[in-house]
Amino acid sequence: MLCCLGVLFTAGCGDDKTGEEEGPTGEAKLTAFSFKAENNPDYLVKDYTGTISGTAISVKVPADTDLSALVATFETADGESKVTVNGTPQVSGTTANDFSDPVDYLVSLGKKNALYTVTVSELPEAVWTKVTEWEQDASSIRLEIDQTDNLPCLVVTNENAVTFAKLNGNTFTSETVANRKGQYPGLGISSAGQPYIFFYESETLNGTVATKTGGAWTEICNSIERTANQAGPTITTIDGKVFVFTVNDNRSPSTRRRQIDVATYDGSSWTTSGDIPGRSIARGYWPVARTKNGTMYLFVLNPVSPNSFSIYTYKNGTWSTFIEEYAYPSSEPGAEPATYHSFSLYCPDMVIDDDGNIYLGICYDYSPQVLKIDANTKEINRIGSVIPSPGNTSGRTCRIALSPLGKLYMAYRNSNDAKLLQVVSLDEKTKDWTAPIQISSEPVFDEFECKFTKEGTAYLAYYVQEEKTDGVVTTPAKICLYKLATTE
DSSP states (O other): OHHHHHHHHHHHHHHHHHTSOOOOOSOOOEEEEEEOGGGOTTTOSSOEEOEEETTEEEEEEOTTOOOTTEEOEEEESSTTOEEEETTEEOOTTTOEEOOSSOEEEEEEETTEEEEEEEEEEEOOOOEEEEEEEEEOOOSEEEEEEETTTTEEEEEEEOSSOEEEEEEETTEEEEEEEESSOOEEEEEEEOTTSOEEEEEEETTTTEEEEEEEETTEEEEEEEEEOOBOTTOOOEEEEETTEEEEEEEBOOOSSOTTTTSEEEEEEOSSOEEEEEOOTTOOOSOOEEEEEEEETTEEEEEEEEOSSSOEEEEEEEETTEEEEEEEEEOOBOSOTTOSSOOBOOBOSSOOEEEEOTTOOEEEEEEETTEEEEEEEOTTTOOEEEESOOOOOOOTTGGGOEEEEEOTTSOEEEEEESOTTTOOEEEEEBOTTTSSBOOOEEOOSSOOOSOEEEEEOTTSOEEEEEEEOOEEETTEEEEOOEEEEEEEEOOO
16 A cells, blocks of 8 residues: 555656756847848848847948838747847837837747847948049940949940940950940840940941840841931830930931931831820930839920920830920019020930939039929929039039939039039938039049949949140040949
8 A cells, every 4th residue: 555655656746847847948049130121122222230249239221221110130049039129029020110229129038038239320421432444435435234233334435436344343344346436325224134235327327226145246226317416315125125215317308307216126126216105396305214113214305495305104015295395494483474494405314213203414504403303293393402503514414313212413513624523412401412522533524424223332434535745645535433332
């Protein structure tokens, strides 16, 4: 009997021991912390990784980043750990928090806890730095970004050749597109990275389009009609088609002279000398085409009295008139007679933001300035103040660029005499342009371009003509490339 009780007692003690909670054996620990662009599309265009030092986590993001609702991505040492902020469960890549002040992340694993403090600060201010100089003669240059690798590409024309170049490390790698004189180039790059180049040939009086296929450049069209020097030809791709917009300068016959010609390529055949559906104005200059979120926008200067511009859109195979004709008033509303600003028939620019708002860089009265067209109301307003006119030569050209997060930049030359290239940006607080930053130390030719990559790096290319003394070249012509990026 006693033996039986002893056996039962021993068995009961054994059951109690095995039922005790020993808890997880891992650590309550954060092993990685970051803000990923894919989880913060409204605030970031690239990923930013935090540095973990003990229980302190620091992350640097660009200045002016909205910190009010950032989504963090994190990893724990043990997949069973629970993570909370002020008692609210956190899901990596999903839960948003306000990081305007330090945020405490509590990591719990059974009875183990660890408290991490996340501090978000600003990266150093982005600065313009020289990437490279390329000794190259040019009559015209055009800059575009290959969005497949975020690298800048150029098309360069001169008396001897048409050349394509792409940044490779800190130098340009160039390829000959055509061994003959080219003028008035246009450069378009498809979403798949396929380059298309337009150039005009004065000997044949025709425009040519070339593309790179299988490692070699091939001319796929030589029948675009004579192009005017105010053409500002533009080439772009959308919906699997290539579009080329030029100003017709055919003088025999002259029935289409100064009209906007539309040439399209569907991959097998071309349609040339087409019109913009819905356009009623006979004459046009400097067509500028841009694509954004599946829509192509086409801007055209109208050399009529008063000077005006038109904007058209193309989406899903259909053309629409966005702005039929707009002349920019110089007189007060209601004044009689009304007066209007005039513009130089030279080098306007256009960018579009993610909401479809349109920004135009135009040198009205030889003064660089930017107009914004609201996507919904079509209301047109000037952005920032007017840049004082640097003269009727330097003041005829400006370039604008928009960062992926919506910050606006403008490049222009400072005076007729010095012709130094400088850049301003729009201050979000004052709603006006910042003090200009001088980029070049030499006079800059009309040819300069500025574009942003989708990751937020801006590239600015410009051309400097050669210098001669007593007929001898002392300083060769060159193309300079700068970029805007943080030092970290």
